Amino acid sequence: MIKAGIIGATGYGGGELVRLLGLHPAAKVRAVTSRSYIGRAYHEVFANFSHHEELYLQEENIGVMAKECDIIFLALPHGVASEKVTESLLKRVRVIDFGADFRLSDASVYEKWYGVTHHAKDLLPQAVYGLSEIYRERIRGARLVANPGCYTTCGILALYPLIKEGVVDPGDIIIDAKSGVSGAGRGLDLGVHYDEANENIKAYKVGSHRHTPELEEQLSLVAGRNITLSFTPHMIPMNRGILLTAYGKLTKKYSYDEINEIYNQYYKDEYFIRMTKKGVSPETKWVKVSNFCDIGFTIDERVGRIIVIGALDNLVKGAAGQAVQNMNLMFGLEEKAGLDMAPVFPA
């Protein structure tokens, strides 16, 4: 059994990871840490686990954890992970970071968007961006995996084949994304007070959301040239789920079938990507509590654009499920081990 440690286990992403590892045939949570709940039983923080986990929240000591565990998942504020992870640590234990510290290859871009100093620039070359569908082979050999952002996962998967095959102009991409409230985390804030978020929709961080450079770096790599794009996230009144609507300018006239064939080339063997049929638009309810990303597209001939829609569960494929998928690759397990559950509907 793979022994897992989780640092920062009391957020929604951490809770979902504990739940998924509890269903995993070959992994087990060995230790969980927290700053606010040291000494408390884990099920006091998340009562759903009261018959499932005999875990107590410890004070963080990453060195000790590295000895006891085969893998450490970090769910920490940005800027903190890059302080904790060192070359020496990585020699002893594999690490998957839920945060942004190791997602961008260029520390100066990171420092500009995040406004903090990066403390482990030397590790960036070995960090692997943890989107299994694209970096599968590199993840297999990685010691340090940067788990992608929730929006980013959805955006890259939606656009990857189109950009790779030159179907859309990489310089003219607009991504309009909508997320449930759990994406904002469990911390207290007026914006996530029930009466403020319920029966409301808002855009936030317009033109300045930190998933933008991550989308740009990844899609630039695919395009083979530096691109910038428009990214606008919205918060909508539901617990889980991301729906992302991407608009691309077609480089020439394409039929539905031609583009469908391109998606098939890339995704027909990708278990966790489900292409919807022609005329069927993805909906978050069909992926809830699962590791699937549903993708569908429409060609709008009138304007020469393709509209691609992706849907995923932000806490699973957008966070903890993707992390387990990465862990499976890193440890030579079947990629879908512990993740092969149908979505839950209605939930």
Place this chain on the structure above:
Amino acid sequence: MIKAGIIGATGYGGGELVRLLGLHPAAKVRAVTSRSYIGRAYHEVFANFSHHEELYLQEENIGVMAKECDIIFLALPHGVASEKVTESLLKRVRVIDFGADFRLSDASVYEKWYGVTHHAKDLLPQAVYGLSEIYRERIRGARLVANPGCYTTCGILALYPLIKEGVVDPGDIIIDAKSGVSGAGRGLDLGVHYDEANENIKAYKVGSHRHTPELEEQLSLVAGRNITLSFTPHMIPMNRGILLTAYGKLTKKYSYDEINEIYNQYYKDEYFIRMTKKGVSPETKWVKVSNFCDIGFTIDERVGRIIVIGALDNLVKGAAGQAVQNMNLMFGLEEKAGLDMAPVFPA
């Protein structure tokens, strides 16, 4: 007192109109009709009115209604209004149509998008598009007003000054809109079953929604040339509200203040348009149960685009409130009579 008749009064738009006219200082509902509830008290259909309206639902007879009323509001399926409204009727009574039959100047465009025959092409030249902020003077003299679609109202108000002043390229506009479920009406359908719509978001009618030609006609008139645009509506889990995110390509470099000044030129005296301050993004909760349309924008210099966000209550400014505003103009009343209420929060 203006005596109003409402044909098709048992949908959400009709109910909201009855509520607003109940608050109006110079108008009163005289008759309401329905196909499904003939003979029933109105408050049996909408129990919120049980201490307010002594109305009984009648069988529709537009000729009789024209004699008893000063204005008739039509809330009918598309294709039906154009059968009911005639030149002769308009001589006797003013009409505001909630539906699409008189919104498009070109009947062939209407017939193509709606798939039904238009029965009153001869009336199209005199029908006035009922967006008060733009067609105020023509509405004042109109006998037949086509009340705009909910999405369309929000989209036009958001983009009008920018297109008029050449700030954005009218050939490169993307509108990503999100609506609460009441926009789909009170009819039964699996898509609006609670457990199907709750905790879910979906796009629908991608590239084919019928508000598209309406947006295009109106914005083409503003641009002075024919334009096509991308419009994608989404349904989100809340009762009321539309948030619309429009992406425009800037024709040159603009500062925030320059564009703000342009909006001010057009809207500083428009009571029902509230420009949000720099950095503040409109949210539907701040316009709920009101006739306001909040608009804010962000310049994304990195990509040379402006992102304009509009928010309104789809049943008020997007339907019944706009209709009352039009009625006020048509009857020479103060434009905000019966509409000058602060939004309700939290609701």
Place this chain on the structure above:
Amino acid sequence: MIKAGIIGATGYGGGELVRLLGLHPAAKVRAVTSRSYIGRAYHEVFANFSHHEELYLQEENIGVMAKECDIIFLALPHGVASEKVTESLLKRVRVIDFGADFRLSDASVYEKWYGVTHHAKDLLPQAVYGLSEIYRERIRGARLVANPGCYTTCGILALYPLIKEGVVDPGDIIIDAKSGVSGAGRGLDLGVHYDEANENIKAYKVGSHRHTPELEEQLSLVAGRNITLSFTPHMIPMNRGILLTAYGKLTKKYSYDEINEIYNQYYKDEYFIRMTKKGVSPETKWVKVSNFCDIGFTIDERVGRIIVIGALDNLVKGAAGQAVQNMNLMFGLEEKAGLDMAPVFPA
């Protein structure tokens, strides 16, 4: 115009009061205070008011406010109001307290349930319990009115005629109440975080909620003897509304019509109480954003009980609307001035 001051105007109850007074024909908000937002425009706290209120939040100075205003509304934590209100203040200004400090006639009961010292015991005899339907005459002459709790308003109105007429055994009453989340206020707390309150229902303060002694005192006065009762509040995932289900043991066999007649005796002239028809159960959606309290009942002959259900909007009839109704009585205005609006549906 009555000039009103509001101390503690930045909670949901305060916001609703500002909204209602904005619709009032004979009253106007003159001053608002806050501890957290001193100097800020009111519409920065509640953006719904951005075209409606030219108010700035001041530091609290109740003496100055008493000079400038005809009435002061207090929305303060319990224990604080009893420090602010003095005999001398009441000579200069009328006061309506949203809190609990003056609701219970016995300060020792107050101190036991609230765990704080009461600082104005001498004022208790002159404080009038502000439930207009029951204490109308006394409220007219009052200088100090204790606005009832939201649950209490609903519970008393539901049970008052039954207890008064001896229909139910006052010693065997169970009240099971359900409230939307706004009842918990705008303060930050994990329990009102969106993802914690959404898709969830819980009971809270079982057997210990502070509205219990208030219900007991008021219903004891009606019964003419001291009674205790069971009261269990629940929080449900919606913004506004209280539904209260009360179970009473019938003292003898009653027909539906007999009890309906009793309710009619008490309530047929009460504008804000709407008895539902036989077989129709009140629902919160039909009273939302209004001052109505809907009441319906069912006789369960099999068990000899009556089940009475009441529904109201906790921020209106359960708080700000009731306060305006009291103000109207205190100033000799028509009781429903500023309150005669149909509920908003769907909202």
Place this chain on the structure above:
Amino acid sequence: MIKAGIIGATGYGGGELVRLLGLHPAAKVRAVTSRSYIGRAYHEVFANFSHHEELYLQEENIGVMAKECDIIFLALPHGVASEKVTESLLKRVRVIDFGADFRLSDASVYEKWYGVTHHAKDLLPQAVYGLSEIYRERIRGARLVANPGCYTTCGILALYPLIKEGVVDPGDIIIDAKSGVSGAGRGLDLGVHYDEANENIKAYKVGSHRHTPELEEQLSLVAGRNITLSFTPHMIPMNRGILLTAYGKLTKKYSYDEINEIYNQYYKDEYFIRMTKKGVSPETKWVKVSNFCDIGFTIDERVGRIIVIGALDNLVKGAAGQAVQNMNLMFGLEEKAGLDMAPVFPA
């Protein structure tokens, strides 16, 4: 592998059963039937299954299904199951009925509450009420199991030890229950239209809900005498979950610890019942998407009552999960096979 057939597989209960059997180590869905979707792929009805189930909906033929399957689950309207199930069928296959036809031992009580004729009275003596925690041994040997109602499951589990041990007066029980909307099924109805059910709470079938006789029969058996009780269900705006608040009159003074000890006697080895700690009230979010029933209680000494609160997921422990638990018993499997998952939070 146990081969399972499901008749009426296109409701929410059927969908949840398919999902749970998909996770089961020793069972597999062999056939699904439907009246409305014959010939369609199952994932066209429930798109969550698009990568999981290769099932096509067949026309119902229970005789053929009995040959192909080891167990048949019936999810049919009441009155229909009693037509389908015969002595001859039961010789060939085991049956678990989700409906009410075999829940009540007395067909005349059934016919009175359900208003239909019972067609299989001869089978009632062998039908076993499928509440595993109480009828475990009888379920093991049963050919025909009547899966309990969702409310009933929660109500019986909450009260069973108290009535069995004479802690509460069985003649003075009030059950106030609250359910998410999925309890009303997937059929179209104005009451479950999103805008009608959202932001609303209502009681329904007050004094007349059909789970009442089921609660009474089961609790009468426990009490050893015929009892009647008050049962009031409410519908609240969430997808899944039941919270049930039961009020019992204590037969004498009890301490918390004494009653806790009684619950422990009955439930300490019941895996799917989780007693909450003193002062912790069950919430539906902690049991969502799981087979757990959480129970907590408070003694209200002031009124001599105990308030017991139960929470479960109506589609799992209240329907499909309970059915799988029964299947496990009937086939000699571990009782929690396929059901031992932690609840999902937030969901």
